[in-house]
Amino acid sequence: MTTGLTHAVAPRSPVAERATFRALARADARRYARHPLFLVPCAILVALIFANAIDRKGGGTNPLVDTMTIALFLGVFGLVVAHRLTTSLLRTRELVGTVPVERQERTASLCVACLVSAAAGLVAASYLLVANALWPPNGQPSSLPVTWFSDYPASDVLPALLAMGPVAALGGPLLGVAVARWAPFRGSALLGVVVLVVATAMMESDEPGGRERLVSAWPVLIDEHVDGNGNVVSTTFTSGIEPIWALGWVLCLCGLAVVAALLRDPGHRRRLLIAGGALTGAAAACFVLALS
């Protein structure tokens, strides 16, 4: 005779599932927003913004150069934050086991939490818009072009700003989640950071106009022009790359990182593979269109 307890688990309704997921995503977003490796870079960015505002300094001759700061402080640091949050599920396995959600849902909610970083990137990018409106960038002499609205259409400037700023701030953390799900060993965050940075650097051509830089996860869409003393006097968009399709390309890479992270667990395999296939196709199309 068995005397064990039998648990009757009622199947969750879709509405309850959605509510649970929303609550989980909110909790993960709060964890992300409170992480010291997110707060400290944000504080540095705020300090830089204040310094910039006090100096009444816009983008000078390279109005998009500050996207590099956004990508580094929110994107690369974000990789580490997301990796830490994701591996924390493994470090507290006993506790996580008591939560009535699948690990795939936890992964998905962590991916949603990465929007915190993207939102911070968006705020920083908005500041760039305001600062460059107040203190317009100019070439030296002013007849030379700069990569801003005065010399280029908004359909070039805005996608480049988004791709190199907020989307980079989103892509880094998403990559962190994917790395942590597939390679949760000690040292994988460091390797992820190093490979991401080196791969980006190696794809960036040191020749102006190199189109192979689009292969990079953080494509540099601008070329700097310097005078004899090495000072940047003007900036132009890389002639061989369409910024709007480059934005599509990096967004598809973000989507693929989410799919890769979710594929670690067995659930919804078919739907994920279809989504992955569609995103791969879209990424390839964006890549080709960006270079055509």
Add this chain to the structure above:
Amino acid sequence: MTRTSWPAALTALAASALVLLAAAFQQTAGALPFVWRVAELALAGGAAYLIDDAAAQLTTVAPKGPWRRRAPALGAGAALVAGGWLTILAILQWRGARPPLAESSAELVVMCLVAVSAAVLLFRLGDPEPGAIVAPVVVVLGLGLTIVASVVGSPLYLTDADPAPGRVAGWTAAGAVAVLVIVVAGRDGAGEPKRVMRAAAGRV
């Protein structure tokens, strides 16, 4: 070899492989100085893993002192970092892009000390595996310094230009502070109750 040395070994291997890859396939060699800088930072970051001790709650109350306990892992880790660095220098020599040996090696030593001191501090504050945070942060902060140096137009690393006395002093000070932190924060926590008891006994 203890478990602690594996991330350092992996980092040394990966850093060397990346520099080799850049040296072999980056025809213009424009990215090579940046890649070796990242490799140098990765090696320094990898040193932070040498302080990790997943069983800290048990080992910190063991009679063996913390540095005697860590000595094999630190020795193996130092050898791995040195091996990785020599490999990287050999690859850079092959491409004719080797940085000044003394300055670049001094940079690496100071960065390793800073990474280890940060790890020791976090360990002291209760994180048994601080390497997971410190290692990537060392790389990202080092990159941040590289970017700041290029934006400001003033060299910060010893290898960026001929070593000026100010920069040498700065790096020396950073190394000295790191050593101080390692010594102070790395004291045997388990020994403190004994000292307190001895002091209390003396007063009675």
